[in-house]
Amino acid sequence: MIGVILFTLMSFIISILLVFLNNFLEKNEKEEEILKALPGYNCGSCGFGSCSGMKDALLKDKNVISKCKFVKNKEEIMKIIENL
Ligand code: SF4
Known part of the structure; x- marks a missing residue:
């Protein structure tokens, strides 16, 4: 009996x-x-230092995408963010 309880508990924790x-x-x-x-390009002209910095900023506020003057697929990026 205790084996069944332990197995159930471990299964629950693992899941x-x-x-x-x-x-x-x-x-x-x-x-x-x-x-x-x-x-x-990692040019930093968006003010976030690199594209990785822009990615981190986008996770907090998707409107910062307007600070990148090189991005051409804003809709695609917005879709990814909205599906997070
Ligand atoms: S997100 Fe755009 S502006 Fe910012 S570093 Fe990358 S290419 Fe440059």
Whole structure:
């Protein structure tokens, strides 16, 4: 009986950990998608130092995309952010 309870408890804990891990990996995947969609010049003229800095800023406020004068696929980037 105690074996069944332990097995059920361990299964529950493992499934919760897997859900957290999946969410974490999905978020990282989306962040990579945003970074790939940015021009990649790393010129810093947006004020965030690099495209990676812009990606981090976009995660907080999607309107900062207007600060990059080189980006041509704003709609694609907006879709990725909205699906986060
Ligand atoms: S202005 Fe655009 S290309 Fe230049 S670093 Fe910022 S996001 Fe990248």
